Amino acid sequence: ARKAMKDYLLQQIDNRRATLAEHNLPPETTDPTVVGTLLxxxxxxxxxxxxxxxxxxxxxxxxxxxxxxxxxxxETTTSLLTNLFWRLLEKPELYQQVRDDPSLDVIAIEESLRMDSPVLGLYRTNTEETVFDGVMIPERSKVMATFGAANRDPDIFEEPDTFRLDRDPDELRKHVAFGLGHHFCPGAQLSRLEAKIALRAVVERFPKLRLDGEPQRIEAFLLWGKRTLPVCWD
Ligand code: HEM
Incomplete structure (x- = not known):
């Protein structure tokens, strides 16, 4: 699958280069006017x-x-969806609340990202010695930035281990499920939009959705989502 994907993407790049060549443009052009016209x-x-x-x-x-x-x-967005439905269906009254009030969609999605961060953590290598929160970290240490732990910090979030739909949006905005700083996830808004569309479509089409057995988590230890989430409906 990896090779097929590589071949497909290279083909896409080559097709674009061929189009440029047909119009006597060099492959190394940076001319922005070709975007949306030739390419x-x-x-x-x-x-x-x-x-x-x-x-x-x-x-x-x-x-x-x-x-x-x-x-x-x-996989990240898939995890967001499975985690979100898992929490809502674990307490059917939460599922009903969201089903009946579309204004809760955003809160439910952000609360899911906070409580069940699909990317629990990622490694960093610091390029110079640094002191972080009073701890000296020598140059070139491997450090794991645990977004999942930060999102359950009791100094920041009230009752951090509880999934709540009544959180203040200002409090919720402090979660770091998409990282922070230079490498902040460029897909954050896309995945939020996908989750919003999927959540509304499912609650409207399956108003009586419920869990039907134990979910299984995905295996990668740095990631948090469901490999299976059995559900049924009347
Ligand atoms: C719920 C869904 C998602 C979650 C939880 C998520 C989470 C993250 C996190 C935690 C980072 C690392 C930030 C850091 O290193 O500080 C990241 C980076 C990244 N994400 Fe996402 N992501 C999601 C969806 C997406 C989507 C939809 C795309 C692309 C369409 C995407 C593409 C990327 C890329 C390319 C980076 C690397 C950015 C960089 O290193 O500058 N992600 N994401």
Whole structure:
């Protein structure tokens, strides 16, 4: 599957290069007027035309980026959905509340991201010695930034281990399920939108949805979501 995906993406890049060549444009063009005219206005074109520090990217670098977008955006959003429905269906009154009040969609999604962060943590290597919260971290240490733990910090969130639909939006905004700073997730708004659409579609079409057995978690220890979430409806 990995090879098939690589071949597919390379083909997409090559097709765009061929189109440029047909119009006597060099493959290393950065001319933005080709976007949405000669070439589709999409992320593959964006990465093909991009320049970083005054140079074009190589195909290997392009493939890494495109893969990261695909992988980073796939299982994470699936986990958000399974975690969200799991919490709502565990307490059927919560499911009903959301079903009856679309204004709760956003709260339910953000509360799910906080309480059940799909990416529990990621590693960092610090490039220089640093003191963080009173702890000295030597240069080139491996540090794990645990977003999941931060999102259950009792100094920030009231009753952090409880899934609540009555949280103040200002409190909820403090979760770091999408990271923080330079590497903040570029797909955050897309996954929020996907979750909103999916949540409304399911609660409206399956008003009597309920759990039907024990869910199983996905295996990767850094990630948190359900591999299976058995449900049934009347
Ligand atoms: C609920 C869904 C998602 C969650 C919980 C999530 C979470 C995260 C987290 C925690 C990071 C790391 C931030 C850091 O290193 O500080 C990240 C980075 C990233 N995410 Fe997401 N993500 C989600 C959806 C998506 C989607 C839909 C896409 C793409 C369409 C995506 C693409 C990426 C990429 C490319 C990065 C790397 C950014 C960088 O290093 O600068 N993610 N995401």
């Amino acid at each position: 589709p206005d999409d992320v593959i074109t964006g990465i093909l035309l991009a320049e970083v520090d005054g140079r074009k990217l190589g195909d290997d670098e392009r493939l890494v980026m495109l893969n990261q977008l695909l992988v980073g955006g796939n």
